[in-house]
Amino acid sequence: MADYGWxxxxxxxxxxxxxxxVDSPVKVSGQxxxxxxxxRPGMLFGKILRCPYAYAKVVSIDASAAEKMxxxxxxxxxxxxxxxxxxxxxxxxxxxxxxxxxAEDAVRAIKVKYQKLSHLVSDAEPPKGxxxxxxxxxxxxxxxxxxxQVPARQMVEQIQQYGITSxxxxxxxxxxxxxxxxxxxIKAIRAATVHPExxxxxxxxxxxxxxxxxxxxxxxxxxxxxxxxxLYGVPVITHCCLESHGxxxxxxxxDHLLVHMSTQNVSxxxxxxxxPLKIPATNIRVHQDHIGGGFGSKFSPDRWGxxxxxxxxxxxxxxxxxxxxxxxxxxxxGARPSAYARVRVGxxxxxxxxAWQSESWGTGxxxxxxxxxxxxxxxxxxxxxxxxxxxNNIGPARAWRAPNHPQxxxxxxxALDDLAAKLNMDPLDFFxxxxxxxxxxxxxYTEELGIASDLMGWKQxxxxxxxxKSGNLARGVGLSLHTWGGRGHASDxxxxxxxxxSVDIKMGSQDLGTGTRTCILMxxxxxxxxxxxxxxxxxxxxMYPPSGGSGGSTTIxxxxxxxxxxxxxxxxxxxxxxxxxxxxxxxxxxxxxxxxRVKGDSSRSLSWKEACSxxxxxxxxxxxxxxxxxxxxxxxxxxxxxxxMAEVEVDTDTGIVKVKKMVAVQDCGxxxxxxxxxxxxxxxxxxxxxxxxxxxxVMDPTTGRMLNPDMQYYRLAGLNDIPELVVHMMTGxxxxxxxxxxxxxxxxxSPGAAISNAVANAIGVRVPFLPLTPDRVLGAFQKAxx
Amino acid sequence: MRDDDPNQNxxxxxxxxxxxxxxxxxxxxxxxxxxxxxxxxxxxAGEQVPVHGPGKVPMEFTINGKKHKADLEPRVTLLxxxxxxxxxxxxxxxxxxxxxxxxxVLMDNKAVYACSVLAIEAQGRQIATVESLMxxxxxxxxxxxxxxxxxxxxxxxxxxxxxxxxxxxDKHPNxxxxxxxxxxxxxxxxxxxxxxxxxxxxxxxxKGA
Numbered sequence: 001m002a003d004y005g006w007x008x009x010x011x012x013x014x015x016x017x018x019x020x021x022v023d024s025p026v027k028v029s030g031q032x033x034x035x036x037x038x039x040r041p042g043m044l045f046g047k048i049l050r051c052p053y054a055y056a057k058v059v060s061i062d063a064s065a066a067e068k069m070x071x072x073x074x075x076x077x078x079x080x081x082x083x084x085x086x087x088x089x090x091x092x093x094x095x096x097x098x099x100x101x102x103a104e105d106a107v108r109a110i111k112v113k114y115q116k117l118s119h120l121v122s123d124a125e126p127p128k129g130x131x132x133x134x135x136x137x138x139x140x141x142x143x144x145x146x147x148x149q150v151p152a153r154q155m156v157e158q159i160q161q162y163g164i165t166s167x168x169x170x171x172x173x174x175x176x177x178x179x180x181x182x183x184x185x186i187k188a189i190r191a192a193t194v195h196p197e198x199x200x201x202x203x204x205x206x207x208x209x210x211x212x213x214x215x216x217x218x219x220x221x222x223x224x225x226x227x228x229x230x231l232y233g234v235p236v237i238t239h240c241c242l243e244s245h246g247x248x249x250x251x252x253x254x255d256h257l258l259v260h261m262s263t264q265n266v267s268x269x270x271x272x273x274x275x276p277l278k279i280p281a282t283n284i285r286v287h288q289d290h291i292g293g294g295f296g297s298k299f300s301p302d303r304w305g306x307x308x309x310x311x312x313x314x315x316x317x318x319x320x321x322x323x324x325x326x327x328x329x330x331x332x333x334g335a336r337p338s339a340y341a342r343v344r345v346g347x348x349x350x351x352x353x354x355a356w357q358s359e360s361w362g363t364g365x366x367x368x369x370x371x372x373x374x375x376x377x378x379x380x381x382x383x384x385x386x387x388x389x390x391x392n393n394i395g396p397a398r399a400w401r402a403p404n405h406p407q408x409x410x411x412x413x414x415a416l417d418d419l420a421a422k423l424n425m426d427p428l429d430f431f432x433x434x435x436x437x438x439x440x441x442x443x444x445y446t447e448e449l450g451i452a453s454d455l456m457g458w459k460q461x462x463x464x465x466x467x468x469k470s471g472n473l474a475r476g477v478g479l480s481l482h483t484w485g486g487r488g489h490a491s492d493x494x495x496x497x498x499x500x501x502s503v504d505i506k507m508g509s510q511d512l513g514t515g516t517r518t519c520i521l522m523x524x525x526x527x528x529x530x531x532x533x534x535x536x537x538x539x540x541x542x543m544y545p546p547s548g549g550s551g552g553s554t555t556i557x558x559x560x561x562x563x564x565x566x567x568x569x570x571x572x573x574x575x576x577x578x579x580x581x582x583x584x585x586x587x588x589x590x591x592x593x594x595x596x597r598v599k600g601d602s603s604r605s606l607s608w609k610e611a612c613s614x615x616x617x618x619x620x621x622x623x624x625x626x627x628x629x630x631x632x633x634x635x636x637x638x639x640x641x642x643x644x645m646a647e648v649e650v651d652t653d654t655g656i657v658k659v660k661k662m663v664a665v666q667d668c669g670x671x672x673x674x675x676x677x678x679x680x681x682x683x684x685x686x687x688x689x690x691x692x693x694x695x696x697x698v699m700d701p702t703t704g705r706m707l708n709p710d711m712q713y714y715r716l717a718g719l720n721d722i723p724e725l726v727v728h729m730m731t732g733x734x735x736x737x738x739x740x741x742x743x744x745x746x747x748x749x750s751p752g753a754a755i756s757n758a759v760a761n762a763i764g765v766r767v768p769f770l771p772l773t774p775d776r777v778l779g780a781f782q783k784a785x786x
Numbered sequence: 787m788r789d790d791d792p793n794q795n796x797x798x799x800x801x802x803x804x805x806x807x808x809x810x811x812x813x814x815x816x817x818x819x820x821x822x823x824x825x826x827x828x829x830x831a832g833e834q835v836p837v838h839g840p841g842k843v844p845m846e847f848t849i850n851g852k853k854h855k856a857d858l859e860p861r862v863t864l865l866x867x868x869x870x871x872x873x874x875x876x877x878x879x880x881x882x883x884x885x886x887x888x889x890x891v892l893m894d895n896k897a898v899y900a901c902s903v904l905a906i907e908a909q910g911r912q913i914a915t916v917e918s919l920m921x922x923x924x925x926x927x928x929x930x931x932x933x934x935x936x937x938x939x940x941x942x943x944x945x946x947x948x949x950x951x952x953x954x955x956d957k958h959p960n961x962x963x964x965x966x967x968x969x970x971x972x973x974x975x976x977x978x979x980x981x982x983x984x985x986x987x988x989x990x991x992x993k994g995a
Contacts, residue, residue, distance in 0.1 A: 020933060027941030028929040028948055030876020030916035037875035100866065101859055242880045242888060242942040242976050292878070292942030293976050326881050513940030513977050679936045679982060686978030711885035711974065719980045720967040 002572045004565050004631050006670055007526070009736065013592075014526040016731065018675040022518045022532065023290070023511065032290045035262040038248050040319035044073050046311055047103040048304055049093040049110050050328065051085040054119035054393035054704025058083045058112065061093060066109040071102040074314035075110075078307050085114070086144075086366045087395035088705045089331035094307040096320045119393040120205050121699035123236065123338045123363040131388045132204035136163040136195040139172055145367060146179045154370070155181075156188040163193035178275060206361075207368055207389045215382035220355035224346025228419040231768045232411045233340030234752060236363065237695040238333075239400060240714060243292020244324040245302060245333045249309040251317030256283045257309055261301065262323075264294040265549035266540050267508035269301055276306045288540040294512050296399035297334030299549050327709040335697055336400030337364035339372045339407035340769070343415040345380070351425050351433040353416070356380040360411065363390040364397030372408035377445075377481045378416070378437040394699055394706075399551060401687070402484060402745035406752050410770060413480040413753035418766055421465050427479060427757065428458055438481065441641035445481055448643040448665040448730065452479070455663045455726045456645040466764025472653045474764075475660075478757025479645045482749035486668065486742030488557020488626050488636030489548030495524065495566035496621040497574055501609035503528065504536040505566070509547035509559050511539065514744055515676030516555055522672055523560050527567035529591035530608050545623060553742025557636030558626050560672055560740045565631050566624025573622060577614045578606065637739040642666040644685070644750035647723075648758040652781070655774030657759055659689050659723045662751070667730035669741035674729060681727040681747040688751020690717035693771050838906060845909055849874065850918035856905075864908045865889045865900035868915060876916035876945040887973030890946040890953075891915045897953035897972075916945040919952065928952045931989045937982030943975040947983060951990075961991055 009016065026032040051058075063075045074096045079085065085092075093110055097103035137145075137159060145155050168176075173186055181189075221227065247261035257279065263269055263286070270284035277284075291298070304322055312320040324333055341360035347353045356375045363369055368389030375383065420430035432449060435442045453459065461468075461477045468475045494506045505524055511517045517537055525532040538544060548558050574596070575586040582589065582605070584598045591597075597605030606614075626636065647661040664681045671677045694715040698707040708714045752770050759777070760766045765784040767776050825836035825843070839860035847854045849872060856871045865882075868874040868891070877900050880888040884902040891900045892914040919926035925933065928951050938944040947970075954961070954969045961969065966987050975983075 021936055021938070023941070024933040024936070024938055025925060025929075027938045027944045028932045029920050029925065030874075030945040030948075032941055033875065034878075034942060036878065037869070039870070039873060039875075100870070101861060240976055242878070242886070242940070242974075244880075291940060293940045295976070326883075513938070675936055679939060679979070682981040683939055683978030686980055687976070690978075710883065711881040712883075716974045716976060717978075717980075718971045718974055719983065720971045722980045722984070725981050 002568050004568050004635065005633050006564070006635060006739065012526055014522040014532070015672055016670065016674065016736070019518060019522055019673050021515055021676055022521055034243050034290045034292050035247060035260050035288055036243050036292065036323050038260045038321070040248055040250060043248065043319040043321055044096040044098060044315055045100040045103045046094055046096045046308055046320045046322035047100070047107045048091050048307065048322065048328070049095070049107045049112065050089045051092050051114065052088060052705070053085060053114055053116050054088040054121055055117040056085045056114040057117065058085065058092060059115050060113045062111040063093060066095060066106040069102070069106050069109060071098040072106045073097055073318065074311045076307055076311040076314055078303060087332065087393050089328055089395065091303050091307060094304070094311045094322065096311045096315045119704040121392055121394050121704050122701055123390050123392065125340065126206040126361055126388045126390065130204060131206040131208035134158070134162050134207050134209065136165045136198040138165045139168050139176070142176060142181070142189070143179060146176065146181055152182040152185050155185050159185070159188040159192050163195050164189060165194070165198050166196060167194050180275065205391050207391060209371065209387045209389065212385045213383060217355055217357055217382045217384040220382035221344070221346050221357070224354050225349040226419065226423050227344060227346040228415065228422045229344045230415055230418050230766060231340070231342050232414045233768060234338060234407050234410050234770045236338045236394060236697040237336045237400070237691050238330050238697050238714065239295045239297040239398065240330060240716060241293035241295060241297060241334070244326065244329040245298060245304070246321070246323030247301070247305050247308050248319055248321040249312045250319035251313055255279045257285070259284060259286045259309070261286055261288060261305060262291050262298060263288055264291065264298045264510060264512060264551060266510050267542060267546035268299065268549050270542055273301050273306060273309065277309055284542070286542045288510060291510060291512055294550070295401045296403065296551055299551060326711065330697070330709040330714055331706045332395050334398045334400070335365065335395055337369040337397045337407070338362040339411065341374065341411045343411060345415050345419050347419055347423060351423055351430050353378065353380050353419070353434050353437065355382040357384045358411070359386050361388040361390060362407070363392050363394065365394050366391055366396060369397060370404070372404040372411065374408050374411050376405070376408035376412035377483055378412065378434060379439065380437060393704055394697070402749045405482060405484065405745065405749040406691070409480050409482055409749050409753040410756060414756050414760070414766065417478065417757040417760060421760070424464065426462055428453060428462065431479065431481065441483060441639065444641040444667055444730070445643060448641060448667065451728055452643045452645050452663050452665045455665070455728060456647065456661065458645060461647060462761070465761055468762065469652070472651055474650045474652055474762040475647070476650070476758045476760070476762025477645060477647045478754045478759070478761055479643065480750035480753035480757065482642050482746055484553060484640055484742070484746040484749070485638045486553040486557065486640055486745070487638035488561050488740065488742070489554035491547040491558035491562040491626045492545035493559070493562035493566040493624040494545050494621060495563070495570045495624065496619050497570050497612055497615065498619040499613055499615045499617065501612040502536070503530065503534060504538065505563065506538045506544040507547050507559065507562070508542060508544040509539045509555065510550055512550050514555065514680060515673055516550070516559060518676055519556060519672040520559050520563050523563045524567045527564060528571055530594050553744040553746065556672060556742050557740045561626035561635035562624040564624065564635055565626070565628055566622050569622040569624060570620060573620050574611060574615065578611045581614055582606065635739050637669050637741050640667050640669070640741050640746050642746045642750065644754045646751065646754040646758040648755060648762055650759055650762045650777065652763060655777035657693055657772045657777060659693070659721070659755060661724045661726070662689070662754070663726045664747050665728045665730065666743070666747050667735055668743040668746065669738040670736045671729055671731055672740060674731070677729055677743055678727045680743050682725050684747035685725050685751060686717055686722055687748055689721060689755065691770065692752045692755040693717065693721070693773070696771055843906070845906060847909060847913060848911070849913045850915060858905055860904065860906045862905045863901055864891070864903040864905045864913070867905040868900060874915050874917055878942055878946065880942070886943070887950055888943050888946040890949045890973065892949060892953060895953070895956070897950050916949050919948065926952065927990060928955065931986035932983070935982045935985040935989065937979050937986045939977035939979050943973060947973045947975070951983070951987060955987070955990055959991070961987065
């Protein structure tokens with residue numbers, strides 16, 4: 001069988017090197033076309049009327065004036081009378097008109113009456129006794145979960161765990177299916193235990209999950225010699241993709257739809273649009289060349305994406321573009337759940353951690369939200385954890401780069417850092433002392449901590465808390481560890497070698513700016529022994545073989561594996577045709593530097609073009625797949641470790657925090673392109689500085705609306721906020737042979753904890769919550785009486 | 787989303803005698819007037835002032851050295867005119883209120899936020915967009931430095947940044963790191979490409995581009 005395995009370092013021409021991103025030139029020149037840039041012939045402009053209230057019922061909608069306005073082509077009611085609105089900014093009516101100003105005027109002319117209901121937008125600590133144990137679910141609960149985009153896996157777990165209040169009839173099940181319930185969810189409902197008595201209980205906004213315990217927490221705390229207690233947390237933040245969510249839809253005939261959508265999930269969109277639009281998925285073509293950011297928020301067509309197709313249909317199938325305005329983007333198109341915790345953690349005098357106890361809470365909007373994986377990285381032997389989910393009206397949560405991990409890192413690493421301070425230990429020594437709890441990655445962390453320490457100059461820079469101050473400027477350092485899975489997703493890749501020597505690759509994947517295009521071409525070119533620029537790559541269309549959504553750091557492992565298998569099979573197929581001409585067996589051939597030759601014998605060789613001419617009249621097309629057990633070895637893997645350190649300077653008069661230096665040491669198995677990998681880490685550090693110092697979705701308790709839905713008050717880090725950044729990728733022996741593992745999520749996990757710990761080290765007190773704004777820093781001083 | 791607050795102050799601007807609410811009412815009756823109208827002249831603040839719109843009015847622009855004509859409502863921004871009328875989509879609409887710089891273009895060689903310039907006011911000015919920087923197939927040195935230093939990821943902020951960097955370097959050919967931090971703080975990136983951008987600028991500054 002052909003050898004599909006990754007070549008070792010001596011036999012790689014491109015893989016593992018620093019290669020320039022192939023789509024940079026079209027991006028820097030403004031030629032790259034994003035969904036927002038697509039202008040179809042005769043295109044109409046759509047706008048959406050949104051509910052201004054956080055919790056309300058739609059009473060009536062009068063669109064008669066808008067309908068009569070010149071230039072208005074179609075009006076589509078998204079949520080009609082009697083619909084319940086669960087967050088401010090939710091979609092009510094879509095309008096399509098000849099231009100954007102006219103569409104805006106039409107939205108203004110629509111009159112909607114609402115019945116306001118009493119909302120909750122706070123995620124403050126639940127009042128004592130307010131939390132209710134989760135009970136059996138009603139069909140309304142399940143419909144709400146669908147409405148709130150709760151992942152199917154999570155819904156199935158809850159249905160199995162808690163049962164249901166009544167047995168639904170087939171009509172109800174069909175309704176749920178139309179609302180987006182997957183087959184697994186329907187199956188779980190059919191199999192669920194029915195608890196009819198639970199149906200009449202009133203529902204609380206606070207839902208307590210069952211306590212989780214490990215070992216004997218009580219005994220361990222009794223034996224602990226030093227105990228640290230603290231409060232830690234991170235608020236809700238938004239994705240703030242620079243290209244907002246949206247699409248352009250057009251009906252090419254009565255039942256065929258062409259969609260240009262800004263999405264992380266090209267191959268998965270048609271399937272999600274088919275049911276609500278009542279056409280087969282095969283009739284829906286989805287296309288995207290470039291995407292202006294996703295970060296976990298763009299996997300679904302969303303209610304506005306379906307509405308775009310509906311309003312296009314009402315406009316006679318004409319193309320309609322609806323891209324969200326910036327305020328809507330921040331209000332409704334993506335939020336990371338908050339997480340807060342009161343933590344007690346105990347250790348022996350020598351620093352050995354023995355016990356963890358936490359009461360955590362947080363919100364993911366109307367769907368509540370789960371507990372982050374705490375304690376993080378360190379498997380503390382004795383644990384007791386309780387979590388309360390707050391269901392409120394801030395809008396639905398979405399996966400945000402490394403879902404739940406940045407929250408877990410802050411809660412865990414800050415609590416451990418406070419314990420180290422109480423033990424009078426350098427946190428680096430303290431983390432190393434307990435590194436065996438970081439199984440199975442303790443060896444990786446140990447090596448990375450050593451490298452990070454050298455790159456930061458940790459031993460020179462670390463002082464006990466609050467003891468490195470000159471005038472009003474306090475300096476400090478902090479660190480954090482993180483982990484992630486990152487196994488490659490399912491991916492199909494079609495690779496064709498044409499008799500004229502040209503090569504093309506087709507794959508229904510997408511490049512989020514992570515370097516996916518570059519890496520696919522590197523793998524194919526390295527395997528075929530030809531230059532990258534001789535291969536034509538086409539991605540971003542449902543016409544091409546399906547490839548998974550780009551989330552959870554799964555893309556690089558998926559697309560590199562399917563491309564490698566396709567390229568190896570294509571190369572072997574070519575060798576079989578070429579061998580007779582070279583008077584050799586196919587197994588004796590190699591393809592290198594644009595020639596196909598007998599291994600080690602350059603006198604018996606053909607140029608790539610000559611070799612391809614032996615294919616005859618027909619091109620050779622092969623499909624590579626991931627996973628593919630029939631073509632071992634496994635080319636992708638799961639489980640990475642990373643270490644980050646931060647150095648900060650805090651102005652103790654103003655409370656302003658400046659990050660002075662950050663170090664990221666990251667493992668992700670075999671790195672395909674070191675250049676774009678390093679860029680991902682640099683970007684993650686910068687995004688991390690941004691959410692550590694500035695970002696928060698601020699909700700107004702009175703109106704229930706977001707107070708900062710713009711880019712002035714929802715502040716992103718700018719160039720002026722960026723310090724010296726040092727990135728070190730772990731490569732070579734011990735790393736490369738593990739296969740390709742994803743990198744998008746891991747480096748964005750630790751910045752919050754590392755920066756918070758650096759601030760605590762600088763000023764001597766803990767600022768409990770991110771972002772570390774001046775008011776919070778000064779507040780922490782005040783509370784400590786400093 | 788619009789928030790129709792019924793308690794909104796009816797603040798009267800004494801100079802014009804038109805309240806904000808009346809102004810909104812006027813602009814929303816745009817559909818009732820002929821599609822293209824010439825300016826009407828009113829007496830305001832002691833001067834004769836031409837009033838355009840609210841319907842579409844003919845406009846003429848010089849963009850990337852070429853003349854362009856369009857009939858647009860006076861409320862249309864330069865950014866929307868570039869993108870929707872002339873298919874120059876390099877400048878992006880992100881914040882739409884002069885906060886992020888993704889729409890940066892040059893107006894008489896000065897970097898401006900195209901989302902916050904009305905198209906009608908851009909007439910008679912030299913407008914240059916990112917599309918004008920390449921010479922044939924050759925990237926502008928700023929663009930090449932962005933490529934070399936991997937200064938774009940998703941790339942949505944990139945065209946605005948490239949234009950802002952060009953304008954900045956034209957003015958500060960030998961910037962200090964402090965100049966760079968201050969001079970390029972008007973553009974925001976979500977992927978976090980600032981590190982690559984700093985390297986790109988450093989490379990250009992050394993070359994004296």
